Amino acid sequence: xxxxxxxxxxxxxxxxxxxxxxxxxxxxxxxxxxxxxxxxxxxxxxxxxxxxxxxxxxxxxxxxxxxxxxxxxxxxxxxxxxxxxxxxxxxxxxxxxxxxxxxxxxxxxxxxxxxxxxxxxxxxxxxxxxxxxxxxxxxxxxxxxxxxxxxxxxxxxxxxxxxxxxxxxxxxxxxxxxxxxxxxxxxxxxxxxxxxxxxxxxxxxxxxxxxxxxxxxxxxxxxxxxxxxxxxxxxxxxxxxxxxxxxxxxxxxxxxxxxxxxxxxxxxxxxxxxxxxxxxxxxxxxxxxxxxxxxxxxxxxxxxxxxxxxxxxxxxxxxxxxxxxxxxxxxxxxxxxxxxxxxxxxxxxxxxxxxxxxxxxxxxxxx
Numbered sequence: 342x343x344x345x346x347x348x349x350x351x352x353x354x355x356x357x358x359x360x361x362x363x364x365x366x367x368x369x370x371x372x373x374x375x376x377x378x379x380x381x382x383x384x385x386x387x388x389x390x391x392x393x394x395x396x397x398x399x400x401x402x403x404x405x406x407x408x409x410x411x412x413x414x415x416x417x418x419x420x421x422x423x424x425x426x427x428x429x430x431x432x433x434x435x436x437x438x439x440x441x442x443x444x445x446x447x448x449x450x451x452x453x454x455x456x457x458x459x460x461x462x463x464x465x466x467x468x469x470x471x472x473x474x475x476x477x478x479x480x481x482x483x484x485x486x487x488x489x490x491x492x493x494x495x496x497x498x499x500x501x502x503x504x505x506x507x508x509x510x511x512x513x514x515x516x517x518x519x520x521x522x523x524x525x526x527x528x529x530x531x532x533x534x535x536x537x538x539x540x541x542x543x544x545x546x547x548x549x550x551x552x553x554x555x556x557x558x559x560x561x562x563x564x565x566x567x568x569x570x571x572x573x574x575x576x577x578x579x580x581x582x583x584x585x586x587x588x589x590x591x592x593x594x595x596x597x598x599x600x601x602x603x604x605x606x607x608x609x610x611x612x613x614x615x616x617x618x619x620x621x622x623x624x625x626x627x628x629x630x631x632x633x634x635x636x637x638x639x640x641x642x643x644x645x646x647x648x649x650x651x652x653x654x655x656x657x658x659x660x661x662x663x664x665x666x667x668x669x670x671x672x673x674x675x676x677x678x679x680x681x682x683x684x685x686x687x688x689x690x691x692x693x694x695x696x697x698x699x700x701x702x703x704x705x706x707x708x
């Protein structure tokens with residue numbers, strides 16, 4: 342049986358409501374009415390009580406016995422259906438989708454049954470960047486990329502653009518760290534016969550206690566961790582207590598990587614950050630290399646938050662290219678195709694150019 346969805350409707354005109362980026366309100370795109378999140382949350386509670394499941398479809402009169410086949414157990418576990426409360430369409434999405442949009446009527450909707458048996462997020466960072474800003478950011482991302490294929494820049498169109506709240510675990514911890522470094526300084530002497538370089542080697546040790554707050558770890562298996570780390574940081578001072586009203590009009594992904602499973606990645610980030618803090622204190626040397634580092638972590642706390650991400654997809658030569666933008670700060674990341682013919686041409690040109698100029702040519706080409 343399909344899950345029943347619940348969506349926010351404007352009390353004035355019954356059109357769908359969407360969260361207004363940069364404001365603690367939801368708005369109606371049709372009549373322009375705005376409502377406080379608390380008011381809509383109360384309305385959602387009343388809607389949830391009144392929502393009724395759509396009647397089962399009438400028995401088909403066509404011979405459908407041989408149409409399609411049974412899903413495997415793995416496929417059935419992955420795919421879930423829900424019924425749009427606005428138009429009655431039965432739609433299929435994966436098991437981790439909490440909020441989405443009906444592809445038939447465009448109605449923003451949440452799937453209450455997906456919230457059962459899972460942790461409620463502690464915080465959410467509301468969207469501040471709009472769809473138009475995401476598209477404009479993609480255009481700017483192309484600028485200055487001289488190795489892009491001409492056909493890509495001339496014919497490129499955004500195939501899909503989706504705003505999604507991505508689950509994150511935020512780790513707090515105090516650590517005691519110690520590290521050993523080998524540092525070097527050079528002194529150069531000129532003699533009548535040669536230039537002599539004298540190198541002094543120093544053993545340097547550093548230790549300290551430091552506190553890390555909100556170390557982020559992506560809680561979604563589907564999201565590329567490298568991309569998610571690239572669009573950091575988020576401004577966590579703008580987090581607000583979670584309420585489902587912020588999800589209306591946006592996709593939302595339920596975590597499928599638990600906090601416990603995220604601990605090794607959090608530990609790695611804490612250890613890397615602690616080592617970096619200690620290394621920054623080693624100054625006054627020409628070279629410095631870390632030889633060992635030990636980090637002892639105290640038991641800290643973990644919070645669950647949803648962060649805003651714009652996901653854009655384009656296609657070139659039947660290959661999809663995905664880009665992501667921080668929905669709060671606008672930081673943009675993605676991979677682009679490159680023209681091998683252009684690369685070979687510029688490489689051949691570089692062999693004819695004196696070395697001091699090659700750096701500037703490379704910077705000009707790569708942007």
